[in-house]
Amino acid sequence: MANKIIKEGAASIVxxxxxxxxxxxxxxxxxxKKGEDSYDRVFLHRTFPFDKPWEYISVIDPDNKEIGIIxxxxxxxxxxxxxxxxxxxxKYYEPRVKTILSLKERYGFSYWTVITEEERKVSxxxxxxxxxxxxxxxxxxxxxxxxxxxxVIESIIGLDKxxxxxxxxxx
Amino acid sequence: xxxxxxxxxxxxxxxxxxxIEDIYLMAYCDMDNEHVYCDTYVALTKDRLYVTSGSVVLExxxxxxxxxxxxxxxxxxxxxxxxxxxxxxxELLSTARLTAKxxxxxxxxxxxxxxFCKGNCNLFVKYFGKIKKGDITTPxxxxxxxxxxxxNSCPKCGMRxxxxxxxxxxRCMEKGKLFSRFGVFLLKYKIEMxxxxxxxxxxxxxxxxxxxxxxxxxxxxxxxxNSNLYGEIFLALGIIxxxxxxxxFSDMINGYISTKIAAKVVFDLKNTIFGAIERLxxxxxxxxxxxxxxxxxxxxxxxxxxxxxxxxxxxxxNIVQVIVLCVILFIMNPLLAxxxxxxxxxxxxxxxxxxxxxxxxHSRHYSGVRRMNSQLSDVLGGIRVVKAFAKENEESQRxxxxxxxxxxxxxxxxxxxxxxxxxxxxxxxxxxxIALGLGGYMVMKGKMTYGQLITFTAYVNMIYSxxxxxxxxxxxxxxxxxxxxxxxxxxxxxxxxxEKPDAVTLDDIKGRVEFRGVxxxxxxxxxxxxxxxxxxxxxxxxxxxxxxxxxxxTIANLIxxxxxxxxxxxxxxGINVKDLSFKSLYENIAIxxxxxxxxxxxxxxNIRYAxxxxxxxxxxxxxKCAGAHDFIIKLPDGYNTMIGFGYKDLSGxxxxxxxxxxxxxxxxKILILDEATAAMDTKTEKMIQTALSTxxxxxxxxxxxxxxxxxxxxxxxxxxxxxxxxxxxxxKELLELPDGVYNKLYTLQLEALKNAGITE
Numbered sequence: 022m023a024n025k026i027i028k029e030g031a032a033s034i035v036x037x038x039x040x041x042x043x044x045x046x047x048x049x050x051x052x053x054k055k056g057e058d059s060y061d062r063v064f065l066h067r068t069f070p071f072d073k074p075w076e077y078i079s080v081i082d083p084d085n086k087e088i089g090i091i092x093x094x095x096x097x098x099x100x101x102x103x104x105x106x107x108x109x110x111x112k113y114y115e116p117r118v119k120t121i122l123s124l125k126e127r128y129g130f131s132y133w134t135v136i137t138e139e140e141r142k143v144s145x146x147x148x149x150x151x152x153x154x155x156x157x158x159x160x161x162x163x164x165x166x167x168x169x170x171x172x173v174i175e176s177i178i179g180l181d182k183x184x185x186x187x188x189x190x191x192x
Numbered sequence: 193x194x195x196x197x198x199x200x201x202x203x204x205x206x207x208x209x210x211x212i213e214d215i216y217l218m219a220y221c222d223m224d225n226e227h228v229y230c231d232t233y234v235a236l237t238k239d240r241l242y243v244t245s246g247s248v249v250l251e252x253x254x255x256x257x258x259x260x261x262x263x264x265x266x267x268x269x270x271x272x273x274x275x276x277x278x279x280x281x282x283e284l285l286s287t288a289r290l291t292a293k294x295x296x297x298x299x300x301x302x303x304x305x306x307x308f309c310k311g312n313c314n315l316f317v318k319y320f321g322k323i324k325k326g327d328i329t330t331p332x333x334x335x336x337x338x339x340x341x342x343x344n345s346c347p348k349c350g351m352r353x354x355x356x357x358x359x360x361x362x363r364c365m366e367k368g369k370l371f372s373r374f375g376v377f378l379l380k381y382k383i384e385m386x387x388x389x390x391x392x393x394x395x396x397x398x399x400x401x402x403x404x405x406x407x408x409x410x411x412x413x414x415x416x417x418n419s420n421l422y423g424e425i426f427l428a429l430g431i432i433x434x435x436x437x438x439x440x441f442s443d444m445i446n447g448y449i450s451t452k453i454a455a456k457v458v459f460d461l462k463n464t465i466f467g468a469i470e471r472l473x474x475x476x477x478x479x480x481x482x483x484x485x486x487x488x489x490x491x492x493x494x495x496x497x498x499x500x501x502x503x504x505x506x507x508x509x510n511i512v513q514v515i516v517l518c519v520i521l522f523i524m525n526p527l528l529a530x531x532x533x534x535x536x537x538x539x540x541x542x543x544x545x546x547x548x549x550x551x552x553x554h555s556r557h558y559s560g561v562r563r564m565n566s567q568l569s570d571v572l573g574g575i576r577v578v579k580a581f582a583k584e585n586e587e588s589q590r591x592x593x594x595x596x597x598x599x600x601x602x603x604x605x606x607x608x609x610x611x612x613x614x615x616x617x618x619x620x621x622x623x624x625x626i627a628l629g630l631g632g633y634m635v636m637k638g639k640m641t642y643g644q645l646i647t648f649t650a651y652v653n654m655i656y657s658x659x660x661x662x663x664x665x666x667x668x669x670x671x672x673x674x675x676x677x678x679x680x681x682x683x684x685x686x687x688x689x690x691e692k693p694d695a696v697t698l699d700d701i702k703g704r705v706e707f708r709g710v711x712x713x714x715x716x717x718x719x720x721x722x723x724x725x726x727x728x729x730x731x732x733x734x735x736x737x738x739x740x741x742x743x744x745x746t747i748a749n750l751i752x753x754x755x756x757x758x759x760x761x762x763x764x765x766g767i768n769v770k771d772l773s774f775k776s777l778y779e780n781i782a783i784x785x786x787x788x789x790x791x792x793x794x795x796x797x798n799i800r801y802a803x804x805x806x807x808x809x810x811x812x813x814x815x816k817c818a819g820a821h822d823f824i825i826k827l828p829d830g831y832n833t834m835i836g837f838g839y840k841d842l843s844g845x846x847x848x849x850x851x852x853x854x855x856x857x858x859x860x861k862i863l864i865l866d867e868a869t870a871a872m873d874t875k876t877e878k879m880i881q882t883a884l885s886t887x888x889x890x891x892x893x894x895x896x897x898x899x900x901x902x903x904x905x906x907x908x909x910x911x912x913x914x915x916x917x918x919x920x921x922x923x924k925e926l927l928e929l930p931d932g933v934y935n936k937l938y939t940l941q942l943e944a945l946k947n948a949g950i951t952e
Contacts, residue, residue, distance in 0.1 A: 048298065048299060048300060048301055049225050049300075049301030050299060050301060061299075062299060110227075111227040111284065111287065111304070112284040112285055112287070113284075113285050113286075114227065114284070114285065114286050114287045114306070115286060130354045139229070141229065145308075146354045148354060151559070166307075167354050168306075168307040168308055168310065168311070169286060169307040169310075170286045170306055170307045170308065171285065171286040189552070189556075190552060190555050190556070
C-alpha cells in the first residue's frame with residue numbers, strides 16, 4: 022500500500038512507515054521510495070522539534086511538497102532508523118553546552134565562550150540576548166547566535182556553579 | 193587568488209605540491225560531508241573545483257623541542273567545472289551544505305559547514321557563477337566592495353563585526369569619543385554653560401563655608417572671650433544666613449540652567465535621531481520592531497537626560513568639593529585627616545561589590561516583572577479567546593506562578609537593600625568615630641580647638657556622603673555610553689538606497705516597466721527573487737500570481753525602489769530606477785498594499801496624505817471610487833472622524849478602502865495594487881474592481897491578487913514560483929497550458945468558489 026491516509030476531508034495525512042516506504046542514501050543525500058514513486062533527494066523536518074524530536078517527521082521533496090509523515094522513526098528497521106536519526110541530527114545540529122567559560126555583555130551584544138559536550142571550545146556572539154535565549158520548559162534553553170547557529174543547554178540547573186552564575190542573569 | 197577566510201600557508205602548499213596553480217577562489221568549511229568537524233577547503237581554478245578535508249596534527253619532536261604540526265589530509269577530490277552547472281549553499285538549520293548540480297541534473301555533496309562559514313561560502317558560490325560565465329578571467333580579480341572581508345571586520349583589531357550591517361566594533365569603541373561627540377550638542381549653549389560653571393563654583397564654595405561659619409567661626413571667634421569678635425552673634429547669624437541664601441540661590445540657578453540645557457539637548461538629539469531614522473532604507477527596519485526602536489530611542493534619550501541633568505552637575509560639585517575638603521582637612525590636621533579618611537577605600541571596595549550583587553538582583557527583579565507584565569497584557573488582549581475556551585482558571589494559575597516569582601524577586605531585592613547598605617554605612621561610621629575619638633583627645637591636650645573639631649567632623653561627613661554617588665556614577669556612565677552608542681549608531685548608519693547626484697527627473701513618465709535578470713534577497717544568503725525578467729507596456733495591466741511567499745510583494749517593493757536589486761535592474765521608461773530621482777519615482781508610483789497603515793488623524797487627513805492640496809470634491813470622488821464614501825458618511829463625524837491609535841477603529845475592509853482612496857487621489861502613472869481587495873467581502877470587492885477598472889485606464893497597473901478571477905482582464909500575467917517566473921502570458925494563453933501552474937490554480941479556485949455557491 023503506497024499511501025496510508027490517516028485523515029481525510031479538508032486535508033489528509035499520509036503516514037510513512039516501513040510497509041510503504043524505503044529510505045536510502047545516494048551521493049550523500051537521503052532518498053526515499055514510496056510505492057511507484059522514488060525521490061532522489063528528500064528532506065526531513067521535525068514537526069514538534071522540542072516535544073517529539075524523533076516522531077512526526079515530515080518528509081519533503083525538493084519542491085517543498087510533503088511526501089508523508091513518519092510517525093516514529095522506530096517504526097523502521099534499525100538500519101533505517103539509524104539513517105534517519107543521523108540525518109535528523111545533521112539537520113538539527115545543536116552542540117550541547119557543557120561549561121560557559123566566559124560571558125561578557127557589551128553594547129547590546131553578548132560574547133560567549135563555551136565548552137561543548139564534544140569538548141570543543143566555541144566562541145559566538147548573541148544579539149538581544151534575552152530574546153535569543155529560547156526557554157524550553159523550566160530547565161532547557163536554546164541559544165541562537167548572530168549567524169543562526171544553535172547551542173543547547175539541556176539543564177540550566179545542571180550546569181556547574183560558575184557557568185550557572187554567568188547565565189543566571191538572562192534566565 | 194581571492195579568499196574569504198584566512199587560509200593557512202600550509203594549505204596553499206598542499207595545492208602547490210599537487211601542481212595546482214592559479215587558484216581563483218578559496219573558501220573554508222568547518223565540517224566534512226559527513227558533518228564531522230574538520231577543516232575543509234574548497235578551491236577553484238579556471239577549469240577545476242577542488243575539495244580537500246583534513247586536520248592539523250600536532251606531533252612531538254625530540255624531547256624538549258616542542259611540537260611539530262602538519263596537515264593530515266583525509267579526502268581530496270576534484271571536479272571539472274564544465275560538468276558543474278551550479279553550486280548552492282543549502283541551508284539546513286544551524287548547519288548548511290555546499291552542493292553542486294551537474295549538467296546531467298545529478299547533485300554532488302561537497303561539504304557541510306556550521307553557519308559560521310555560510311556567509312563566506314555564499315560568496316564563493318556567487319563568484320563561481322561569475323568565473324564559470326567567463327565574467328572573470330584572471331586569478332587576480334577584484335571582488336565587489338561589499339563582499340570584501342575587510343569591510344566586515346574592524347580595521348583596528350581585526351574582529352568581525354557582530355552585525356555586518358552595523359560596522360561597530362564593540363571592542364574598539366571608545367567611550368570618551370562618544371561623550372565628546374555628544375559635546376557638539378552642548379556647544380550650542382555656550383553662555384548657559386558658563387553660567388552653569390560659575391554657579392557650580394559658588395555652590396561648592398558656599399557648601400564648604402557654611403560648616404566653617406556655623407562651627408569653627410562661631411565657637412572659636414564669636415563665643416571665645418579672647419577673640420575680637422566675641423559676642424557678635426548677630427554678625428555671625430547674618431553671615432550664616434547670607435551664605436545659606438547665596439548657596440540656595442546658586443543651587444537654583446544651577447538646577448534651572450542644567451535642566452534647561454539637558455531638556456533642549458535631548459530635544460535636539462531626538463530630532464536628529466528621528467531625522468536619521470526617516471532617512472534610512474527599508475533594510476534597516478528589517479528584523480527590528482519599529483515599536484521597540486522608538487522605545488529604545490525614547491529610553492536612551494531619557495537616560496542621557498538623567499545623566500546630564502542629574503549626574504554630571506552633581507558629579508562636578510561633588511568632585512570639586514571632595515578635593516577642596518581633603519586639602520582643607522590635611523591643612524587643618526594631617527594625622528587626623530589620614531586616619532579619618534582611611535576607611536574610604538575599604539568602604540568603596542565593599543560598596544562596589546555590593547552593587548554587583550544588587551545589580552543582579554535588580555536585573556532578576558526587572559525580568560520577572562517584565563515576564564509578568566507581558567503575560568498579563570497577553571491574557572487581557574486575548575480575553576475573548578480565554579473566555580470562549582473557558583480557560584480562566586488555567587490563566588489565573590499561570591499568572592499566579594509568574595506573579596509569585598516577581599514577588600519573590602522583589603522581596604529578595606528589598607531585603608538585600610535594607611540589610612546590606614546599613615552595614616556598609618558602618619564602615620564610614622568607623623572613620624567618624626576615629627575623628628571624634630582622636631580629635632576629642634587632641635582638644636583635651638590643647639592641640640586643637642573645639643570649634644576646629646566640630647568643623648573637622650562636619651567636613652569628614654561631607655566627604656563621605658558623595659561616596660555612594662561616585663560608586664553609582666560608574667554604572668551610570670556605562671549605561672549612558674551604551675545609550676549614546678545606540679543613538680549614534682542609528683545616526684551613523686548610511687542608507688543603502690541613495691539618490692544619485694545626477695539622478696534623472698522625468699516630468700512625463702509613460703509607465704513602461706521592465707525587469708531584466710533581477711536577483712534579490714532581503715539577506716545576502718537567501719534569494720527571494722531569482723533571475724526575473726518581464727516587461728509591461730505603458731498603460732497596460734500586469735497581473736502577478738503565485739503562492740504565499742513566492743516573492744510577489746517583493747517585486748512591488750523593487751519597483752518602488754524600497755530596496756535595490758542584487759543583480760540585474762528594474763527599468764521605468766527604459767531608465768534604471770537607480771538613476772531616477774526620488775521625486776520622479778514617488779510622485780508617479782502609488783501602492784495600495786495588503787498592510788494598510790492609517791495615521792492618527794481624520795479620515796480626510798488620511799485620504800489627503802498623498803496630495804494635501806486636494807479639494808473636498810476630489811476627496812469625495814476618490815472615496816466613492818474606492819467604495820469608502822458610503823461607510824464614511826454613516827459615521828457621526830463623517831470625513832472628520834478621527835481614526836488611528838486611540839480613536840475610532842475601522843474594520844480591515846474599511847481601512848483598505850481608505851487607503852485605496854488615498855492612492856486614487858494621488859493619480860499616479862503606475863499603480864500597484866498588492867492584494868488591495870483581500871480584506872473585503874466578494875460583493876464589495878466586485879464593486880471596487882469595477883471602479884478600479886475605470887480608474888486604471890491610462891495608468892500602468894500592477895495587480896497582485898490571490899483571487900485569479902480579478903486578474904482575467906490583465907494584458908499580461910506572470911506566475912511567480914519560488915522567486916522565479918514560472919509562466920507568463922495572457923489569461924487565455926496560460927489556461928491553454930495543460931500542466932501549467934496558473935491552469936491548476938485557476939481550476940482549483942473555480943471549484944472552491946462553486947462549492948461555496950459563488951459563480952464568476
